[in-house]
Amino acid sequence: NAGVMQNPRHLVRRRGQEARLRCSPMKGHSHVYWYRQLPEEGLKFMVYLQKENIIDESGMPKERFSAEFPKEGPSILRIQQVVRGDSAAYFCASSPSGVTYEQYFGPGTRLTVT
Amino acid sequence: AQSVTQLGSHVSVSEGALVLLRCNYSSSVPPYLFWYVQYPNQGLQLLLKYTSAATLVKGINGFEAEFKKSETSFHLTKPSAHMSDAAEYFCAVSDESNDYKLSFGAGTTVTVRA
Numbered sequence: 699n700a701g702v703m704q705n706p707r708h709l710v711r712r713r714g715q716e717a718r719l720r721c722s723p724m725k726g727h728s729h730v731y732w733y734r735q736l737p738e739e740g741l742k743f744m745v746y747l748q749k750e751n752i753i754d755e756s757g758m759p760k761e762r763f764s765a766e767f768p769k770e771g772p773s774i775l776r777i778q779q780v781v782r783g784d785s786a787a788y789f790c791a792s793s794p795s796g797v798t799y800e801q802y803f804g805p806g807t808r809l810t811v812t
Numbered sequence: 813a814q815s816v817t818q819l820g821s822h823v824s825v826s827e828g829a830l831v832l833l834r835c836n837y838s839s840s841v842p843p844y845l846f847w848y849v850q851y852p853n854q855g856l857q858l859l860l861k862y863t864s865a866a867t868l869v870k871g872i873n874g875f876e877a878e879f880k881k882s883e884t885s886f887h888l889t890k891p892s893a894h895m896s897d898a899a900e901y902f903c904a905v906s907d908e909s910n911d912y913k914l915s916f917g918a919g920t921t922v923t924v925r926a
Contacts (some may be wrong), residue, residue, distance in 0.1 A: 701855070702855065704855075707853075709843040719896070729912070729914065731914075733914075733916075736820075738918065739918055740816065740902060740904075740916030740917050740918045740919055741856075741902070741904075741914070741916040742916075743913045743914060743915070746912050746913070753912075754910065754912070756913075757913075759884040765842075788856065789856065791856075793912070794813075798911060798912035799844045799861075799863075799906045799912060799914070800861070801858075801912075801914065802858070803848070803855040803857075804855045805853065805854050805855040806855055
């Protein structure tokens with residue numbers, strides 16, 4: 699049973715470009731969560747999605763960040779017009795229905811903005 | 813909002829010695845509590861979780877943690893360290909109102925000396 703898949707593993711963008719991070723949940727999981735880890739800090743919750751629905755985006759920056767989880771395909775975290783402060787590791791997690799606290803994490807995407 | 817404090821960002825132990833990683837959380841209401849381990853360039857792997865059952869929780873790889881409500885603590889221990897335990901360890905707690913929203917400590921890096 700494949701775990702949570704994330705790609706790319708490493709992403710380099712210049713300031714002002716767009717970054718797209720993809721996450722495929724574990725088989726059978728319909729709940730996806732995105733977290734961000736800044737250097738020397740723990741993971742911070744960003745957003746919780748179910749298929750075609752954003753359930754809680756209280757941790758998302760108000761501008762430039764968006765997330766989706768379409769009916770078909772992976773969840774996407776999109777960062778427009780990246781700035782150096784967006785450099786971080788972005789982790790995706792998934793959970794089965796009914797046990798949303800039991801989250802399984804992917805390997806993360808390390809975004810570097812130059 | 814929950815906050816999690818991990819005492820000591822780096823811990824060094826000798827192989828065969830006790831591993832003790834400290835975690836305190838802020839909530840007065842016992843939430844769900846977790847310990848995750850992260851090996852280099854990998855995602856977070858769940859070591860163990862507390863979900864209001866036994867206060868002493870056993871996890872994988874010989875780790876265990878004890879929930880102490882009076883001290884709002886959830887310290888992680890392993891009686892005898894192995895070289896393969898070298899990794900970063902994160903304590904996490906679920907939000908009281910939304911249990912899918914995990915708050916993480918800043919992490920403790922464990923090195924094991926031969």
